[in-house]
Amino acid sequence: MNEQQFDQRLVDQFFKYDYHDRGMMKWQGFYLSDHTVAIAKQEKQTKHVVKVKPQQTVIEIKKNLVRAFEKQQSVIIQLNELDQELRPLEIQTTIKQLDDEIVELDLGSEISIDAIRNVSQFNVV
Template identity: 50%
Template sequence: MKIVNDFFKYDYHDRGMVKWQGFYLSDHTAALNKQADAFNQKLQYKPQQSLEVITAILATAYSKQCEVTIQLNQLDRNHRNLPDITTLIHGYNANEIVIDVNKFVRIDDIRNVRYGSE
């Protein structure tokens, strides 16, 4: 038993994560890269629209009860923009719109809005 303990104490050097590198298959890595690309593409900045364009699209969507996809001018902790919000416009109040149940979004916080869930 002393020989085994001495071997692990003095002679054996663990290579850490290096020994696990061969376990990643190329198909698995390709799938992970594809998933990351799709996620990053979903979070890309859309062009900043003017206030007139944003309000016109929101007014039309509200009157026709069309779904819109909204990108906000807000970033998460990693400095990436938040996922788009796809919703109906349920109402408006001064400079805010109502989405979902009692959730308000300031029109000034909207970067881009488009019809549907494109």
């Protein structure tokens, strides 16, 4: 091992006047590859629509979700959420898990049943 002596004053001067730590800025560009894949997949499945579908009752929403879950069918879920242009969002997905209040989608994301406006079967053309 090298037994060289260092000048503590020189080190202190470097950190006081020359070195500028950017803090969290240096970490802002790092994303995990599976995170970027999940974001791209979710953006592909989320699309903007113009037509507002009728508000279904909670019972109708749950019935449609249970049917789709049991048959592993794709559904289109229209949310009560609007984008900047005041259009409702729709998600085409399959149901991974379901309980009384939360729906887990195939991407692993969750939606509250209260946030759903309409659930309809996805028809492949």
